[in-house]
Amino acid sequence: MDIKKLLASRAKIMDSPGIGEIFRVIGKPGMISLAGGLPAAESFPLEIIDKLNKIVLEKYGRTILQYGQTEGFPPLRKALCEYVKKRSISSSEENVFISTGSQSILDNLGKILISKGDKVAVEAPTYLGALQAFNPYEPEYIKVETDDEGLIPESLNEVLEKHKIKFIYIVTNFQNPTGRTISFERRIRIAEIIERHDALLVEDDPYGELRYTGSHIKPIKSLAPNNVIYVSTLSKVFAPGLRIGFSISSKDIVYWLTQSKQGADLHSDIYSQALASEYINGGYLETHLPKILAIYKPRQMAMLDSLEKNFPKKFNWSRPEGGMFVWVETPGIDTEKMYWEAVKENVAYVPGKFFFTEKGEGLDTMRLNFTNVKEEKIEAAIKILGELFLKSP
Amino acid sequence: MDIKKLLASRAKIMDSPGIGEIFRVIGKPGMISLAGGLPAAESFPLEIIDKLNKIVLEKYGRTILQYGQTEGFPPLRKALCEYVKKRSISSSEENVFISTGSQSILDNLGKILISKGDKVAVEAPTYLGALQAFNPYEPEYIKVETDDEGLIPESLNEVLEKHKIKFIYIVTNFQNPTGRTISFERRIRIAEIIERHDALLVEDDPYGELRYTGSHIKPIKSLAPNNVIYVSTLSKVFAPGLRIGFSISSKDIVYWLTQSKQGADLHSDIYSQALASEYINGGYLETHLPKILAIYKPRQMAMLDSLEKNFPKKFNWSRPEGGMFVWVETPGIDTEKMYWEAVKENVAYVPGKFFFTEKGEGLDTMRLNFTNVKEEKIEAAIKILGELFLKSP
Numbered sequence: 001m002d003i004k005k006l007l008a009s010r011a012k013i014m015d016s017p018g019i020g021e022i023f024r025v026i027g028k029p030g031m032i033s034l035a036g037g038l039p040a041a042e043s044f045p046l047e048i049i050d051k052l053n054k055i056v057l058e059k060y061g062r063t064i065l066q067y068g069q070t071e072g073f074p075p076l077r078k079a080l081c082e083y084v085k086k087r088s089i090s091s092s093e094e095n096v097f098i099s100t101g102s103q104s105i106l107d108n109l110g111k112i113l114i115s116k117g118d119k120v121a122v123e124a125p126t127y128l129g130a131l132q133a134f135n136p137y138e139p140e141y142i143k144v145e146t147d148d149e150g151l152i153p154e155s156l157n158e159v160l161e162k163h164k165i166k167f168i169y170i171v172t173n174f175q176n177p178t179g180r181t182i183s184f185e186r187r188i189r190i191a192e193i194i195e196r197h198d199a200l201l202v203e204d205d206p207y208g209e210l211r212y213t214g215s216h217i218k219p220i221k222s223l224a225p226n227n228v229i230y231v232s233t234l235s236k237v238f239a240p241g242l243r244i245g246f247s248i249s250s251k252d253i254v255y256w257l258t259q260s261k262q263g264a265d266l267h268s269d270i271y272s273q274a275l276a277s278e279y280i281n282g283g284y285l286e287t288h289l290p291k292i293l294a295i296y297k298p299r300q301m302a303m304l305d306s307l308e309k310n311f312p313k314k315f316n317w318s319r320p321e322g323g324m325f326v327w328v329e330t331p332g333i334d335t336e337k338m339y340w341e342a343v344k345e346n347v348a349y350v351p352g353k354f355f356f357t358e359k360g361e362g363l364d365t366m367r368l369n370f371t372n373v374k375e376e377k378i379e380a381a382i383k384i385l386g387e388l389f390l391k392s393p
Numbered sequence: 394m395d396i397k398k399l400l401a402s403r404a405k406i407m408d409s410p411g412i413g414e415i416f417r418v419i420g421k422p423g424m425i426s427l428a429g430g431l432p433a434a435e436s437f438p439l440e441i442i443d444k445l446n447k448i449v450l451e452k453y454g455r456t457i458l459q460y461g462q463t464e465g466f467p468p469l470r471k472a473l474c475e476y477v478k479k480r481s482i483s484s485s486e487e488n489v490f491i492s493t494g495s496q497s498i499l500d501n502l503g504k505i506l507i508s509k510g511d512k513v514a515v516e517a518p519t520y521l522g523a524l525q526a527f528n529p530y531e532p533e534y535i536k537v538e539t540d541d542e543g544l545i546p547e548s549l550n551e552v553l554e555k556h557k558i559k560f561i562y563i564v565t566n567f568q569n570p571t572g573r574t575i576s577f578e579r580r581i582r583i584a585e586i587i588e589r590h591d592a593l594l595v596e597d598d599p600y601g602e603l604r605y606t607g608s609h610i611k612p613i614k615s616l617a618p619n620n621v622i623y624v625s626t627l628s629k630v631f632a633p634g635l636r637i638g639f640s641i642s643s644k645d646i647v648y649w650l651t652q653s654k655q656g657a658d659l660h661s662d663i664y665s666q667a668l669a670s671e672y673i674n675g676g677y678l679e680t681h682l683p684k685i686l687a688i689y690k691p692r693q694m695a696m697l698d699s700l701e702k703n704f705p706k707k708f709n710w711s712r713p714e715g716g717m718f719v720w721v722e723t724p725g726i727d728t729e730k731m732y733w734e735a736v737k738e739n740v741a742y743v744p745g746k747f748f749f750t751e752k753g754e755g756l757d758t759m760r761l762n763f764t765n766v767k768e769e770k771i772e773a774a775i776k777i778l779g780e781l782f783l784k785s786p
Binding site: 001003004006007008009010011014015016038039041042044046049050053057061062063064065066067068099100101103104107111112113114115118129132133134135136137166167198200226227235239240241242243250252253256259260262263264265266267268269270271272 | 394396397400401402403404408409431435437443446454455456458459461492493494496497500505507511522525526528529530559560591593619620628632633634635652653656657658659660662664
């Protein structure tokens with residue numbers, strides 16, 4: 001059978017062969033990959049999981065293996081509700097929705113909100129996974145300008161005045177791909193703008209807890225609670241393999257997300273949700289998080305120091321206080337072309353163009369990950385890239 | 394904010410308040426629910442899970458908590474490939490796709506195949522969860538007639554001659570909701586028909602392993618391998634809470650399912666996939682399955698015996714050799730109206746109309762589940778229903 005003849009019209013938008021090629025080569029032996037977005041496996045709480053397994057089986061018995069509620073495992077909804085209080089977000093359990101990674105929250109949001117041709121405002125550049133989640137619903141993307149301090153409020157205001165926007169999607173802390181964080185002053189202005197336009201903002205915050213220096217900044221959710229769907233995940237503070245993402249929103253939105261999720265996967269893994277609720281309630285998250293930060297902080301410093309030493313002075317790069325990524329602007333250098341040269345020298349990264357919704361943008365940008373590579377290797381990789389840049393015309 | 398103003402046009406099709414009302418009351422204390430489709434919690438291999446937890450943590454260490462492959466955890470893909478051999482399905486690991494319950498396989502299939510208005514052929518009645526998975530993609534359903542032996546091949550042939558069908562969706566063994574199984578003779582004819590029309594068939598087989606009497610019948614996948622996507626799950630033979638569904642299809646389809654799943658949830662829980670692969674490879678599934686069957690067989694007999702004793706002779710019901718459901722045709726009785734009478738007497742079931750795609754069909758039908766209720770309670774519930782039927786005009 002020729003499956004191509006049977007594909008839905010949306011399928012071609014879902015195909016991303018370019019980025020696939022980029023990632024296909026990073027498994028090559030000897031490769032130092034700054035390309036991925038993976039946490040370090042050594043940051044995962046293996047011994048704690050062993051304990052949690054015993055606690056969960058003893059506490060819940062066979063019932064923990066049964067079908068569960070679409071909205072999420074009740075004890076985890078409750079635990080997450082408490083968990084986000086530290087981020088100045090007030091909610092009740094009924095505002096919490098849990099799904100198969102925050103990716104699945106974004107998919108379900110796209111499904112309930114986007115009709116073909118609807119306009120979705122996104123940062124330029126923006127998180128690739130969000131585009132992959134929204135693309136099947138065939139939105140039109142409207143870009144909001146950003147600078148070193150993240151999203152520019154005036155640009156957002158302009159976009160909302162000019163276009164009928166279904167929702168705005170942004171990553172507020174240590175954005176993927178740029179590592180940039182929106183300042184508190186800007187958050188206040190963004191909150192004011194979305195309230196004035198009665199606009200819906202999806203605030204994605206997967207990296208907020210990974211702060212190595214400076215102080216936490218309150219989420220926009222805490223400033224304009226009625227206009228924001230706050231999305232986060234336990235993938236960076238517990239274990240990504242367990243696929244636990246969540247959102248905090250109005251009960252209306254929880255209702256529609258639930259309708260959507262019922263058709264999408266009925267509910268997410270209950271056993272893993274039980275592990276997660278014990279991880280939070282038992283105080284393990286609180287004691288384990290500093291250990292994760294202790295692994296990442298020196299890696300991030302190693303990367304920033306090496307960039308200073310090895311990259312051309314005319315380059316501009318972000319100096320994030322946390323997260324997983326550094327963003328480099330490489331004026332005059334086509335980073336996709338350069339990629340294949342770098343790969344020959346056993347170094348991989350992601351050419352920045354993949355994070356833009358408009359063709360031709362970001363050709364001279366790149367994303368570097370520092371969480372899943374040890375310091376010495378980061379230094380070696382940045383040195384190799386620096387030499388390649390020097391050699392390039 | 395008024396979320397209703399922001400909803401996508403597809404949202405209204407995803408809303409199913411009717412069935413929600415039916416299920417809302419089944420948690421009432423004292424209720425005997427024949428309404429759900431749950432396995433019995435006492436059938437779950439709790440002690441085995443305890444063992445598997447240790448095996449998995451020891452074997453894989455921290456890596457099992459990391460992000461994983463979208464297509465599925467490689468050792469589980471391999472194990473499932475061997476597992477379906479017993480069902481006469483030959484495949485290689487690359488034909489196996491794993492997702493968050495078979496519900497999520499259906500969602501991803503809908504996403505890659507259905508454009509708005511595309512025709513999907515389904516049995517009448519059909520599995521409600523499949524409709525919930527496909528509805529967001531706005532297909533038009535074309536019904537294929539069924540009788541006591543399941544789908545009628547001549548009706549399928551007619552549908553394929555008259556309509557341009559994207560794919561056909563059927564449940565071959567102990568169908569949900571009817572409990573009916575398509576005979577081997579019919580499967581041969583269906584295989585011949587779909588091959589002749591070069592049509593794509595989605596063969597959903599969640600219940601095939603739950604056979605209490607009679608012999609297993611080869612799936613249509615084994616008869617027309619190129620035209621069939623075979624979908625199954627470990628929810629009925631391992632643990633539904635762990636959400637492991639899978640499909641066997643051409644590599645082309647695996648490619649597109651992977652593109653879709655990348656946007657939908659990146660990948661399914663890796664830890665649970667590791668538990669499942671050890672469950673299969675360690676021979677646990679094989680030794681545990683008879684214990685599950687030993688729980689369900691007497692329940693099914695109790696239900697069939699009670700129906701014989703208590704239900705009006707003019708009623709017609711299925712006499713499945715396995716699965717979880719019995720389907721009852723109740724000429725002259727509106728089963729939805731009757732539902733609220735039954736609930737007053739503490740008995741719940743599902744009125745059959747919810748399993749039909751056309752309004753006004755199946756008003757005098759009902760689905761009864763026997764797996765999650767003990768024999769005495771099944772007998773008591775059927776007696777109560779029988780008395781209600783006698784009293785009704």
